[in-house]
Amino acid sequence: MTINDDGFIATRRLILQGALTVALVGLGDIPFGLAPALAAANDKYPEEAFKQKAEADAIKALYGRTAEPSDKVKLDAPEIAENGAVVPISVSTTLADVTSISFLVADNPNALAASYQIPPGTMPSVANRLKMAKTSNVTAIVEAGGKLYSATKEVKVTVGGCGG
Amino acid sequence: MKTLKRNPMQTLILVLVSAWLIGSASSAMAAGSEADFKTAYAAAEAANTQAGVLRDQWTTTASALSAAKKAAAAGDFDAAVAHAGQAEALAKASIYQATSEKEAWKNLEIH
């Protein structure tokens, strides 16, 4: 997987941001439980990650590392989407210290669909409605304790009706 | 429950009739000229209007008519005449459908 130009710059900027946040936290008086993970804790909109086409690049741009599948991440998505425009997808997990949850649709024009920041005290489960261009794998990523866990499910999508 | 023998038979007739119509419409094609286009288009439009009276026009007839008009406007009368012939055939098939359904609809009725 070649890291294209903007992918490389994105990661470098990511690390800078991460360093900045860590530094700030040290100064700030808000007692953060643990040093915030690279990108997730800061409030800035992860512009780069949403621009990536491929799923792996998006995950890299967002978290700076790869995820390992885990049965502790429970992804709930339909087998056949009633309509690609409104696909109800939700995820919940029993993992502890969850700081971020993201949804990726591999075959969408841009893989990253949504990413949620989960501050301490918020339950690690999210439900939302996503758009899917066509049949594709849907992946939920959970960032817990600074590591990434994932679950993937295929959702079939086709056009409805008997055609024009 | 009576099996629906009539329905596929009736659809088969629909296919044969429209095949015959398209065949006759296309074989009458000589090298297309504006006059030929005008007559072919007029015939197609008349048939489609008749289908309108029977409240059963097809969207594909309308698109064939507009394709004919566009081709004629571009001066390509061969294609224009061909499209007009196609539109006439589709319009006639829709007329056949409307008239045959006057009674055939009862086949599906729930009793």
Added chain:
Amino acid sequence: MASTIRVRATATGDTTEVQALIQHPMDSGFVKDAKGVLIPPHFIQQVTFEHDGKNVFVADWGTAVSKDPYVKFSFKGGKKDDELKISWVDNKGASDALTAKIQ
């Protein structure tokens, strides 16, 4: 003009479940209109949920979130009649905010 944000926040015990539905076209920029012209991207990028002065949930959205977007989550520490402040901003800089009471 009525707010574009509909929210239901119900506290049971010390857990508050929050559901939000926001009125927004969420145009991805990949769809063509009736005349075949691409509709430019116009979608909510970030939604912030604030309780007691701190963020309890932040949603970062891309172009694959459905029209009139919906999200559900829950958090600990909220109780009846607390205030929950919701605000969103989209890629054109438009925004809206609403302060709701936890039921």
Added chain:
Amino acid sequence: MRSAIPLASAGLAFRSLALAALLGALAFAAPGPAVAAADTPDPVADAAAFQKYFTDKFPKLKLADFVNGPYSLNEDMHRQWVEKEEFPPYDFSLDMGKEMFSKPFKNGKSYADCFPNQGIGIRQNYPYFDTKEGKVVTLELALNRCREANGEAPFSYVKDEMAALTAYMAYTSRGKPFDIKIPNDPRALEAYQNGKRYFYTRRGQLNFSCASCHVQNPGQRIRAEILAPALGILNAMPIYRSEWGGMGTISRRFVSCNSQTRGVPLEPQADEYRDLEYYLSYVSNGLPISGPGARP
């Protein structure tokens, strides 16, 4: 030598016509219901037979389940529907409708003055046969007539304003059973019969009738969509369709169904559509109103 003009387009039309007709014959040659054309229509017997056909076809379903269309026939779809209904996308249209319904016209009157019981909880009685006019009057038509009678411009039958008004009026009738009456007037019986004939008549190049899909194949898939049963098919109207990303009135649904079978749609609220709505509502008498609804 046959004329050399390559009639690809004519050939294409012929092939697609034949293919479509064949498709029509094969896919929908499932055994239809019994045939016995009664001379004078008997709506009461029709409605009983209509409801029996569907309860026999889906023995597990209660009568009221049919108002949820495809969601009562497929478990995966049902789950997606339940999740959507938690906070349904038609919520905005419902609020807009409620607001519009109470806002007086320029002349100070409002919709409440045009309808019995101020327009609240009456949707289940529409459409009704107007003996003065000798025609069927649908809720959408009555709303526009109310606007025109009060000097306001009528709304489009297929756009959001009409959907919002009918969504609110349907909401105020939720749970009330359809109660469509056919007065003792030969014109009413004829309107009912016209609606029935339209429902069963094949149209469009794909040669389907409403019955081909909603009587012969409910619960089957047509590409991604599960076909709804005809029984109770209007109970959830108006509907927010994910397909449209917006609200749709009964008029919009009839128009889009016609064009899907490559038939040219009639103008909204044409007599045939009003009679069709009359027939479809009558045979669903007794089933609860569940509008506004969400659909694929």
